[in-house]
Amino acid sequence: MKDKPEKLIVKGKRLDGRKMDELRPIKIEVGVLKRADGSCYLELGENKIMAAVYGPREVHPRHLQEATRAIVRYRYNMASFSVEERKRPGPDRRSVEISKVSRDAIKPVIIKECFPKAAVDIFVEVLQADAGTRTAGINAASIALADAGIPMKGLVSSCAVGKIDGHIALDPMKDEDNYGEADMPIAMVVPDRITLLQMDGHFTQDEFKQAFELAKKGCEQIYEMQRQALIAKYGVEGKQ
């Protein structure tokens, strides 16, 4: 790990030149995989994420089936080479938790009643990581679901907000995350339905409010980009 930079904010700008309320550049490609029913490749700064959706499809093992609706599964996984120090392949406790909260974040928008007894499987592969992989993964997964034609009540948009040298800042990148004082990823169905909220670090209750409002603004911007990507592909918002 590199040493902590002396300052994370210089003259109101962040190490990568961003303003406090500025997202990193985002690139979205829809429908990039052949085998998956829906897919999305997404870059958020240095993060490179591939998401795929399979479904509706048969459930194995059978006893997991639900009689009146589809089950939704979500697997967040990091490629071994996606981080500085090679990661052992396979799930660890962190990825199990992220898979769980991401599933909780995405599931509310899926109209599960359309596919009784079936499964909708969401796979997110982190090809390169630079802080914010879970939020980037949720954004990509949301688009991949639309690409797969899974009926949804809306898109889920996600981003994080951090506290950096005492300031609230949108979408922390790796150094800001490592050396910052707080990190809070949220996911939202625009305009105001929160489906993910995690926080660790230190926020006064006032700081929390400021951060939370900023994060919601970030989600709104991301939502717009998600929409545009789907319109560019389909002419409309992910309708089949």
Place this chain on the structure above:
Amino acid sequence: MKDKPEKLIVKGKRLDGRKMDELRPIKIEVGVLKRADGSCYLELGENKIMAAVYGPREVHPRHLQEATRAIVRYRYNMASFSVEERKRPGPDRRSVEISKVSRDAIKPVIIKECFPKAAVDIFVEVLQADAGTRTAGINAASIALADAGIPMKGLVSSCAVGKIDGHIALDPMKDEDNYGEADMPIAMVVPDRITLLQMDGHFTQDEFKQAFELAKKGCEQIYEMQRQALIAKYGVEGKQ
């Protein structure tokens, strides 16, 4: 591990003041858990044991079902903090063997034909260990079964006997077990049906006889305490 005490027996008394044929203090509480169908908290000296019974209940996976009677499962587990050196969570070879012989010790008294295709699950958690956890666990499990209203042919009562500085002694505690020359846990349905018998160490055949007879006396005392605990709770011996 502490060093071996110079003598384990001084003037016919053991390190904790007990006589050779004396059990450690026993405390029994019946029905201490809400979710379990039956439960028992038991202290034997420094041992603290929680036992719970679930059942009769459905068997998963299905292929383990038996058409004409219940299956009985037994899981002995040590809490990580129950021993001096923190134990990694989960089963190890020792706990697998103890689970097996404990199940063999308890199963003969359960009237399995009452519940075809069902399971009776027995869980024993060692919260603090001080030699004798398997016997204490069997005693607690036996009471938890009665508390759950599982039909039984009798109670199983269990205790160990050891050889300490050349003397046969009832119910060895940790130092006696660590530095003793033999250890023999037994379980019995009073008056004379042995359901568990293990021994390791060194016994002449005469010593074995002496030890075995002493262990049976110990079981009889424990049986009396088990009965009293159930009577205190139910007025009668575990009849529903």
Place this chain on the structure above:
Amino acid sequence: MKDKPEKLIVKGKRLDGRKMDELRPIKIEVGVLKRADGSCYLELGENKIMAAVYGPREVHPRHLQEATRAIVRYRYNMASFSVEERKRPGPDRRSVEISKVSRDAIKPVIIKECFPKAAVDIFVEVLQADAGTRTAGINAASIALADAGIPMKGLVSSCAVGKIDGHIALDPMKDEDNYGEADMPIAMVVPDRITLLQMDGHFTQDEFKQAFELAKKGCEQIYEMQRQALIAKYGVEGKQ
């Protein structure tokens, strides 16, 4: 590991006195186990191999069943004490691959249509290893199948060929394998149906041809020994 011998070939002879196209001594015993449906003990030089076949028998778990034919499973396993440095029990990546290619090598001769929904299970235990265990295992498995009365289109015969100090040599033993430049195990249904072909090391295309032709000659010799062993046991070639 011992140091590399200065020369692996001296005056046209190999370290164990063999000629370049000479197999190690082979010993075959048919039907040596009671519980298995078919079995074979085989020695190839210092290799000691036990193979057993169970089947046709029921398939567990059920979903692996195939409606119109038997499934074939093959497990290659090394005993912990079979190699110089004690091997941890259980499958490793090498044994998983060997099991797979051995199954691919054996399966073509089994008339699977005779036993719909059933399994034919082949187990190969390496009791002592000295290079060539997978080929020796296939040879033994082939006989064990015949011993079990499984209908087959033919016997599979297998041997390896290596490049040793620049020379092509049949059936490398351990030192030749460790210090040789190439190793190529093949399996064949005589006269010319190749069912296994693996190679690693360095062969020019000409060397490959020379090696391949030599390996086929080796397989023919082995086939003859397999036949003789079955005739000795059954009077005919494994027909029941």
Place this chain on the structure above:
Amino acid sequence: MNESIVAEIRKDYMYDLAKRGERVDGRALDQYRDISVETGEISRAEGSARVQIGNTQVLVGVKIQPGEPFPDTPDKGVIITNAELVPLASPTFESGPPREGAIELARVVDRGIRESGALDLTNLCIEEGVKVWMVFIDMHVLDHDGNLIDAAALGAIAALSNAKLPNERYDMGKDGQLPVADLPVAVTVVEMGGKLLLDPGLEEEQITPAKLTIIFNKDGSISGMQKSGTGMLTSEQIYQAIEMASNKAKEIRKKFLERKG
């Protein structure tokens, strides 16, 4: 099928109650169940606490042993937090390696301890780069009647507050008290029929679409949050939940942690 209809009716009933400000067990929406905290029960552990919230029961043991530091933090002690949802505690818990529920529980409690600064890890260095104290926080669930997370988190900080540094056992002088710098308290709120309820019981937890746990420090600041469940919350609900939980956290800390301080 009948079973699921009964469940549906029961759920509707509980939602209706909630809308009227009532709960199945008679509590007010903002009423916590009775809490009890007993410490020091496990003498084999360096610290321990048994927490009961209603019928929910969690036993937390803290073991402290010397070990090697992580290469990138050579001067810091190590915290390892683990939750065991043993099958003794609930008919729905199974044997085997921790599943996502146990992992999430452990990780949320872990972050609360860590981020609140409850343990100053540099205090736990014995010899830089060579030997530090490893603090194992093992949360053993004994009876699961809802809201495990608040119980486990309370048990963890109570066990830490009560733990000693076992210097004697390792020939490093006299035993000391594990220094604890803050007292984070987790409080969980669930949403039901548009209303917020403190401290969900098992049945409430099973039917609620969304749960929010907030961990507060002594000074009222927040050191951790975790939303779970597949429901959605409005900003308004989140702000309201924080307010409800904030007061309760202060009360719990005062009653069960500070009196020992």
Place this chain on the structure above:
Amino acid sequence: MNESIVAEIRKDYMYDLAKRGERVDGRALDQYRDISVETGEISRAEGSARVQIGNTQVLVGVKIQPGEPFPDTPDKGVIITNAELVPLASPTFESGPPREGAIELARVVDRGIRESGALDLTNLCIEEGVKVWMVFIDMHVLDHDGNLIDAAALGAIAALSNAKLPNERYDMGKDGQLPVADLPVAVTVVEMGGKLLLDPGLEEEQITPAKLTIIFNKDGSISGMQKSGTGMLTSEQIYQAIEMASNKAKEIRKKFLERKG
């Protein structure tokens, strides 16, 4: 269902036989099957023995390698005993990590070796706290026709008696003989219809409710016992079993172990 009726009839038949002092394979109640012990077959191992008891066949390999001692016994060698019930040996054995049957088998044999003092572990120290001999006893079952435990235990002690210390391989002088101080022998007795039978065959083992294995030292003392099965034994039966087994153990030791001594 028919299958289980046939099994029931067969069981009754065997019980009736036992009551009359007879067994399905024609043996007397106290008659052991034929035993054969071949040692040294696996030259790759430091010691090995193939034991057959009737059709039951176990191959035991002993590997001896230098390794680190356990921290709490820095001057003692290490014994690691493992049993593999590979699926080649029985239609009921499955692939995968050792199940309770294999674990119990290994642990009973292990305790017999250990508690009898067969290996003096302090003899196996090379450099205190740094390097000791690790003795791996691997019991590989090849054919399971009942009474694996006696076969495995006999194989273990025969393989140890036959093992060398591979000093040369590790540049520590000449190879030596592994010093073996006692010769524990396990003998198993089962109860059937009130009678006791020595050395159960597979079919007997499957229907017997209770099995008792006793491990005897050279001097006739006992270094291990293990009751298994879900039956109950009376004290009288236990005393009688010890007597039956004690004589047999002496005989087996004399015939298969001491002649090599």
Place this chain on the structure above:
Amino acid sequence: MNESIVAEIRKDYMYDLAKRGERVDGRALDQYRDISVETGEISRAEGSARVQIGNTQVLVGVKIQPGEPFPDTPDKGVIITNAELVPLASPTFESGPPREGAIELARVVDRGIRESGALDLTNLCIEEGVKVWMVFIDMHVLDHDGNLIDAAALGAIAALSNAKLPNERYDMGKDGQLPVADLPVAVTVVEMGGKLLLDPGLEEEQITPAKLTIIFNKDGSISGMQKSGTGMLTSEQIYQAIEMASNKAKEIRKKFLERKG
């Protein structure tokens, strides 16, 4: 059942096509699909390459870190090759530890790299017996449309050719280029209806009885072969396959590997 009849008909159709020298996707029998190789995409890795063969897509990352050598090769670096067939890439891939398909894939690629001498392991020694470079080759399959092995092998050598030695990160001077001595290329041939086809697409791969992968060095010699599938090949077919593959390997190497050299 219908499904399997359809599959049977489809299979017959493809066999018939092959006999006439045609393929379902319109390719000639010896025609490879379009290949693309992009390197350096993953800046977090020391080397990386994304290979596409038709719709098949594999991303290979190479991580290089210091570590301990194996005791028996104290002066040699270590190669660790791993393939992840993640469930994102195909409806038939499942989560969990690598199954035999992934293991075979990794091991074949590994042998090709190793046996070709592409990496001179003695060049990767930092301090004999103490510290060497560990080269992790991780092959992450993203889209499985047949012939993963050629794609993975090509990705592996392309990523290695493109990798740097991260000396700076470990305070060992300037970053260097990982020295790559040979450029092994794997080419796969399948048999169908007596004909040989280069570069099987997914559907072809699923119905072919036998597949042969051959790995060629720069000088045309062979460093690895692997037959898979339960079909049988004649000697003639094997010789012919080698010839077909040999030419193609040269072409691929020239186009996608040497231009970077």
